[in-house]
Amino acid sequence: MGELVDLTKGERGALEKLEARQRRVRRGAVLQRENEPCNELFILRKGLMMSYVLLDDGSRQILRFLFPGDMLGVSSAVYQEAPETLAALSDCVVSPFDRAALSEIMRDHPRLSALILVYCQIERVALTDRLAALGRTSAKARVAALLIELRNRLRATDKSIANVFALGLTQEEIGDATGLTAVHVNRMLRQLEEDGLIRREAGRVTLIDERALASAANYVNRFQGLDLSWLPQPRS
Secondary structure: OOOOOOOOHHHHHHHHHHOOOOEEEOOOOEEEOOOOEOOEEEEEEEOOEEEEEEOOOOOEEEEEEEOOOOEEOHHHHHOOEOOOEEEEOOOEEEEEEEHHHHHHHHHHOHHHHHHHHHHHHHHHHHHHHHHHHHHHOOHHHHHHHHHHHHHHHHHHHOOOOOOEEEOOOOHHHHHHHHOOOHHHHHHHHHHHHHOOOEEEEOOEEEEOOHHHHHHHHOOOOOOOOOOOOOOOOOOO
């Protein structure tokens, strides 16, 4: 949130309180399971996670990839049972906190509450983009958009990242996010390489021609072009 506004001492203290506890989650472990009772929310401090749902045919649809700083399980706060599964794609560290802590944030820090709404809406619009892409864009465009999104999200917490980043995903996971088979994902990655848009080496991806890649992907960065002029003033 500090990327969007200058947080006050009180707001920083409230967020630090949410991160007072830490829990390690091993790669492949499930933090929250779909359709099971959920009483906690989480902040991801380290690592990469995903949220997904299982479809009737047993296949998996990945909804979002989650990065350090993300608040996890917010949608679960309004349901008795979790609407999605949260699982670790790498060794992770999370900070769990009770729903009551979210209630305290909303009561005592209205601007933080508004910022949580902002991030939820950014995620919603990005998910809408993905939904539209699944039905209306090519397989190559979907994979290209995901690569750009991963790089942008990683760079948000690591300013040293430019056009080279560790992918951190299997081709199956990319496929589950884009509605493609792992074989099809492999074919699209090779095509992007042949087109001179990316290069892959030792688990790392280089965006060679980012402008052309974004054009091929019909990509819109939903963390840009924000209007936050309506945010309430922080309490003194």
